Amino acid sequence: MTTATNRVAIITGAARGIGAATAQRLAADGMAVAVLDLDEPGAKAVAEQIVTAGGRALGVAVDVSDPEAVQAAVDRVAAELGAPTVLVNNAGVTRDNLLFKMTEVDWDTVMGVHLRGAFLMTRAVQKHMVEAKWGRVVSLSSTSALGNRGQLNYSTAKAGLQGFTKTLAIELGKFGVTANAIAPGFIATEMTRATADRLGVPFEDFITASAKQIPVGRVGQPEDIAHLVSFLVSEGAGFISGQVVYAAGGPKA
Incomplete structure (x- = not known):
């Protein structure tokens, strides 16, 4: 039987946060891991950590919105590393602002990384999945897809990824691809720290206030999402496809 040790995974936006935690988790599962990020030193640093721990990894600089670079x-x-059959579309940016202050560049940048990036990466990798008759695509949406003040661009992109996912499931299912x-809800990362900075709130206070609104009584950590990715790309998750899992410490949706 084919196991995780025969798989090659690509994780985008993997120089830090959820992406880095996911790369390290999939490497621990036995997969060879490609750490992709616009930040080349960061991507290589994560890859080196994986190699030092005994895994196989490669750090690659890429702008996911550039088709030739992808x-x-x-x-x-x-x-x-070998033909990639696991793809985690994690790369993301925020350009938060209210509608009347949001620029075309703010809108296009967020759409380019989240939606165009996921499209380009998946289009490039699906060939290997179809040839292998096995594949896993996991894309990172957000609870912001339900609507979030000051994040019109981000919320739209994250909602779009849900439709993207459901359509992929329909098109690629016959090839053994899920x-x-x-x-995710509130996850303690550099991105949420930037949100706290934008609001003028100390990050620790932001975390404390947010935790009070979450049924499990804490904010999420990157590892919480990495564990869920690990399951969804596993052999045992082959009958789960086209789903959106809200990982928010409570019934967010």
């Missing part, structure tokens, strides 16, 4: 990155991964999305 194809080159996927080709390099296939050549150096597609699912994870919609």
